[in-house]
Amino acid sequence: MPTEDTTTSPAGLDVTKLLSELEVPFSPDQVRWRVTNTTHDKKRGQVVPYADSRAYTDRLNALFTPQGWTREYKVETMTNITRVKKGESIVSGKVLVTCTVTILGIGSHSGTGEEWAYDDNGMTSADAQAFKRACSCLGLGRYFYDIQAVWVDLDQNRQPVRTPTLFAWALPDNWRKGMRPSSRNGNGTTAGPSNGTNGRSQSNGNNSPRVSGNGHTHAGDSKASASGASTG
Numbered sequence: 001m002p003t004e005d006t007t008t009s010p011a012g013l014d015v016t017k018l019l020s021e022l023e024v025p026f027s028p029d030q031v032r033w034r035v036t037n038t039t040h041d042k043k044r045g046q047v048v049p050y051a052d053s054r055a056y057t058d059r060l061n062a063l064f065t066p067q068g069w070t071r072e073y074k075v076e077t078m079t080n081i082t083r084v085k086k087g088e089s090i091v092s093g094k095v096l097v098t099c100t101v102t103i104l105g106i107g108s109h110s111g112t113g114e115e116w117a118y119d120d121n122g123m124t125s126a127d128a129q130a131f132k133r134a135c136s137c138l139g140l141g142r143y144f145y146d147i148q149a150v151w152v153d154l155d156q157n158r159q160p161v162r163t164p165t166l167f168a169w170a171l172p173d174n175w176r177k178g179m180r181p182s183s184r185n186g187n188g189t190t191a192g193p194s195n196g197t198n199g200r201s202q203s204n205g206n207n208s209p210r211v212s213g214n215g216h217t218h219a220g221d222s223k224a225s226a227s228g229a230s231t232g
Contacts, residue, residue, distance in 0.1 A: 015106060018063055023139040025170045025219055030055040033160055034148065046149045053128045058134050064103055071131060074098040077117065093117035099130035101138065109137035143170060146181040 030051050037046040055198040060069050095115050102108040111133025115122035136142045147170065153161040169179035 008190060019106075019139055021063055022059070023142060024172050024175050025143050025166075026051045026055050026059075027140070027172060028166060031166065033164060034048045035154065035158060035160070036156065038154065042158055043154060044151055045154045045160070046160065047152050048149045049144060049147055049164075049166070051141060051144075053131055056132060056140055059137075059140060060101075061104075068105075069101065069103045071102070071134070072100045073127065073130070075099075075123075079117075083116075095122050097123075097126040097130040099127065099132070099134045101134040104139065106138075109134050111135070111137065143181070146183055163206075 016162040027078075031049050032051065033047040033049055035045040038044065067090050074097070077093055078096065080091055081093055082089055082091050084090075093116070095117050098110055099113070100108055100110045111130045112164045113129025114130075114131065115126040115129075119125065132141055136145070147167065150164055152164055157159050167181065168174050171179055198210040
C-alpha cells in the first residue's frame with residue numbers, strides 16, 4: 001500500500017522547502033526602523049525594525065503566486081473607551097481587526113490588530129498588524145521578534161541619525177547558511193551584528209525613556225513589543 005507523501009501539498013508544492021523560504025529574513029533594503037521611545041530631550045530614541053506589508057505580500061506572491069494564497073479580514077469596533085492622553089481623560093473607541101491568511105494546500109493562520117479610532121490611519125495600522133501577525137504564524141517576518149530594540153541618536157526630525165546595523169543572522173544569505181539568533185541556537189552563543197559590534201546593549205544615557213505619542217504604532221508597523229512583526 002503506498003505511503004502518503006506528507007511533505008507535498010495537494011498542489012504538488014514542496015511544503016518543507018516553501019515554509020523554510022517563508023522564514024528567510026527580508027532583504028536589508030526592505031527593512032525600516034520605527035522609533036518607539038525617546039529620552040526627554042528627544043536626542044536619543046529606541047528603535048525596532050519592521051517591514052512594510054507590501055514586502056510580506058511580495059514574498060507570498062513569489063512563493064505561492066497571487067492565486068495561491070488569500071487573506072480575509074474581520075473588523076469590529078469598540079466605543080466609549082476612556083483613556084488618558086497628555087494628562088487629560090478622553091473618550092474614544094478602538095478598531096479591532098482579525099486577518100486570516102490561507103495558503104492553498106498548506107493551511108490558515110489568523111492574527112489580530114488594533115488601533116485607536118481617532119487615528120486617521122487607524123484602520124490601515126490595525127490591518128497591517130493583523131496581517132503581519134497572521135504571517136508570522138506561518139514563519140514570515142517571525143525573526144523580527146528575535147531582534148531587541150536598540151537606542152540610537154536622533155536627528156531634528158526624531159529619526160535615526162544612522163541606520164542601525166542588522167545582526168549577521170538577520171541577513172538572507174546568512175540565514176540560508178544556517179545562522180540563527182542565540183535564542184534559537186540552543187548552544188548559548190550569541191550571533192552578533194553584521195558589522196561585528198554589539199549594537200544591542202546601548203544605554204540611553206542619563207535621560208529616562210518615555211513613550212512617544214500615544215504609545216501605539218502607526219501604519220505599516222507592528223506593536224513595539226513585537227519588534228515590528230505584527231507583529232503578538
